[in-house]
Amino acid sequence: MAPLLRHAAAAAGTGVNRVSRAGAPRFLSSSNRPRDDGGSSSTLINPGNAALPPSQSVPLVSPSPLLNTTTTTSPPTTTTPSHPAVTQTHPSSTAAVASPKMYTTSFAFFEALWDAGVEHVFVNLGSDHPSIIEAMVKGAREKKGQFPRIITCPNEMVAMSMADGYARLTNNPQAVIVHVDVGTQGLGAAVHNASAGRAPVLVFAGISPITQEGELRGSRTEFIHWIQDVPDQKQIVAQYCRYAAELKTGVNVKQMVNRALQFARSAPQGPVYLCGSREVMEMEIEPYAIKQDQWEPVELGGLPSSAVRKIAEVLAGAREPLLVTGYAGRNQAVPGLLVELANTVKGLRVMDTGGSDMCFPADHPGWLGLRYGVEDAVRTADTIVVLDCDVPWITTQCKPREDARIFHIDVDPLKQVMPLYYIPAQHRYRADAQTSIEQIMAVLKSDEALKAQLTGEESDRRWAALQESYKQRLETIAVRSQPLENGEFGTSHLCAKLRDICPKDTIWAIEAVTNTLFVHDSLQPTLPGQWINCGGGGLGWSGGGSLGIKLATEHEAQLKGGKGKFVVQIVGDGTFLFSVPGSVYWISKRYNIPVLTIVLNNKGWNAPRKSLLLVHPDGLGSQATNKEINISFDPVPDYAGIAKAAAGGDLFAAKVDKAADLERVLKEAIEAVQGGQTAVVDCKVAMGC
Numbered sequence: 001m002a003p004l005l006r007h008a009a010a011a012a013g014t015g016v017n018r019v020s021r022a023g024a025p026r027f028l029s030s031s032n033r034p035r036d037d038g039g040s041s042s043t044l045i046n047p048g049n050a051a052l053p054p055s056q057s058v059p060l061v062s063p064s065p066l067l068n069t070t071t072t073t074s075p076p077t078t079t080t081p082s083h084p085a086v087t088q089t090h091p092s093s094t095a096a097v098a099s100p101k102m103y104t105t106s107f108a109f110f111e112a113l114w115d116a117g118v119e120h121v122f123v124n125l126g127s128d129h130p131s132i133i134e135a136m137v138k139g140a141r142e143k144k145g146q147f148p149r150i151i152t153c154p155n156e157m158v159a160m161s162m163a164d165g166y167a168r169l170t171n172n173p174q175a176v177i178v179h180v181d182v183g184t185q186g187l188g189a190a191v192h193n194a195s196a197g198r199a200p201v202l203v204f205a206g207i208s209p210i211t212q213e214g215e216l217r218g219s220r221t222e223f224i225h226w227i228q229d230v231p232d233q234k235q236i237v238a239q240y241c242r243y244a245a246e247l248k249t250g251v252n253v254k255q256m257v258n259r260a261l262q263f264a265r266s267a268p269q270g271p272v273y274l275c276g277s278r279e280v281m282e283m284e285i286e287p288y289a290i291k292q293d294q295w296e297p298v299e300l301g302g303l304p305s306s307a308v309r310k311i312a313e314v315l316a317g318a319r320e321p322l323l324v325t326g327y328a329g330r331n332q333a334v335p336g337l338l339v340e341l342a343n344t345v346k347g348l349r350v351m352d353t354g355g356s357d358m359c360f361p362a363d364h365p366g367w368l369g370l371r372y373g374v375e376d377a378v379r380t381a382d383t384i385v386v387l388d389c390d391v392p393w394i395t396t397q398c399k400p401r402e403d404a405r406i407f408h409i410d411v412d413p414l415k416q417v418m419p420l421y422y423i424p425a426q427h428r429y430r431a432d433a434q435t436s437i438e439q440i441m442a443v444l445k446s447d448e449a450l451k452a453q454l455t456g457e458e459s460d461r462r463w464a465a466l467q468e469s470y471k472q473r474l475e476t477i478a479v480r481s482q483p484l485e486n487g488e489f490g491t492s493h494l495c496a497k498l499r500d501i502c503p504k505d506t507i508w509a510i511e512a513v514t515n516t517l518f519v520h521d522s523l524q525p526t527l528p529g530q531w532i533n534c535g536g537g538g539l540g541w542s543g544g545g546s547l548g549i550k551l552a553t554e555h556e557a558q559l560k561g562g563k564g565k566f567v568v569q570i571v572g573d574g575t576f577l578f579s580v581p582g583s584v585y586w587i588s589k590r591y592n593i594p595v596l597t598i599v600l601n602n603k604g605w606n607a608p609r610k611s612l613l614l615v616h617p618d619g620l621g622s623q624a625t626n627k628e629i630n631i632s633f634d635p636v637p638d639y640a641g642i643a644k645a646a647a648g649g650d651l652f653a654a655k656v657d658k659a660a661d662l663e664r665v666l667k668e669a670i671e672a673v674q675g676g677q678t679a680v681v682d683c684k685v686a687m688g689c
């Protein structure tokens, strides 16, 4: 019996052109894209497999022109065993007789992705993917312009980080295809990063064949199919995923894909994982469509009305109000709303905690910059609103006053995947940031008593004090951004230069570890979406991440007939090596994705020393050399050279160690990138500035 929705293709024209909260178009739905699947009354056939069990066999009805009922018109396939242990197992195996036009689970999977707005699939292929490869070729040939673009990724972590970067900029999930258990493990820290960074990404991996005697097409044909058969493959990444499931049949693959995407796109957004055996992915099914507009993510509400009034009243009466955030800028409408709030509640300051996104612009006097949980304003504030934030302060280093009024508004205030989490908030709400701030603003603007409280002398005094402290903050940063007397320079100077000479709307992809605060202070991002920080703890995000961001900005601009923004990756030297540069710069060259990479070369890992000193300030290691505590990169790798080799030599590679050369080299690198060539500049940075 065919699924009910199988004949819903005609009705599926109800898809809507979804628009993000920030107003930017997010998806091209099926309604914008002419389909050419030949209608929905096609036939499910499996011409060569007499052994097909009843659960996978569907009666023949009027054959679709897309489906070929004869054995095959393509050249006969010869199987070359990839391992001496490979044997041909069962005469009914259909591997050699499959029609090139067949409509399989894999093909429907790609259709589902496309119809859901997934336009790129980052792939690392293997023996689990014969039907995936067939589907990719069929799609490229038969559905030109209506089939996801496939990007070959020689390393899984880079693939996932690309999809992650793309999603963080656009909120539009892309897909990653990897090889069974080993490819899933190859995703490595990228799954952690996507989860921590609230990046919606759909990962699919094949599962080793579930039959071994040729009972079904896809049955085992290679030695490795035994070796890669594991008890529960999805458990490798499930704890980082919003949803992890196995495709057990092809007949509802589109529903399963959309269910996964619904989880990925519902707050808190994050990665999802699907896996399916070769046999299930090979299964021929009847072409079908679903009603795409029925698969929107869950919408989060705002604050209860009593809470809106309470927060508005406390903010209006606060002597020293503070807002701490980390992800609120993912919705690019929020930074502007926070500016409105800070212009209304004069004296409100906003601290970013580097969750991921630019949440508050550096040109507002309430800007405290990005701080990792340590900032005087946290110690002195009498009212704190924690808004979409994981770590507002680090209690052992810095904590709020005992009598501070603390409100926690978050899409995930319980931090459901963290075993240990609590903050001393009197009130906590699961609510959407934009809606919540709009609600609070509406009360502040309409209530006469509150309006009176927010204007007048006291308010003017606070505003003046805020301007003064902001001025001092900028002066401190400017002093730190000077080159050193010995002609060298630190990260602050380097980033001040970058800010001066890169385009104003540059998107910064940041993984600067112990230099992050200097980078943020000197770049002073002001535009929503302009700053994306890894946020997770799995080093190596920014290589793939910056490529994904560049791909996304180009793609979105092209849809409007324009050009994408300039993208700069700023990365620690240790982190550069974690990012798998051999893959990153090959992909950058292969797919013409030009980005500028700045390597912060401080000769190794500074972070472990900082961690050591926080616990053993006077311990043995505190006096030991970097070499002795095993954090030094000596001899120093040729970072730009590694990238150039990966790009087949076509890459702008440079090193700078003198402030006098910096501007010239950076300008050359920027020019190269604007001309279409990726650039890597290895910058020797002094410590602590």
Ligand SMILES: Cc1ncc(C[n+]2csc(CCOP(=O)(O)OP(=O)(O)O)c2C)c(N)n1
Binding pocket: 189, 512, 513, 514, 515, 537, 538, 539, 571, 572, 573, 574, 575, 576, 578, 602, 604, 605, 606, 607, 608
């Ligand atoms: C995948 C992974 N491995 C190891 C670590 C532990 N770790 C945290 S910071 C760091 C050093 C990073 O070095 P670098 O990028 O040079 O930054 P720096 O410390 O010099 O600022 C390491 C190894 C990690 N976070 N992630």
Ligand SMILES: [Mg+2]
Binding pocket: 572, 573, 574, 600, 601, 602, 603, 604, 605, 606
């Ligand atoms: Mg370093």
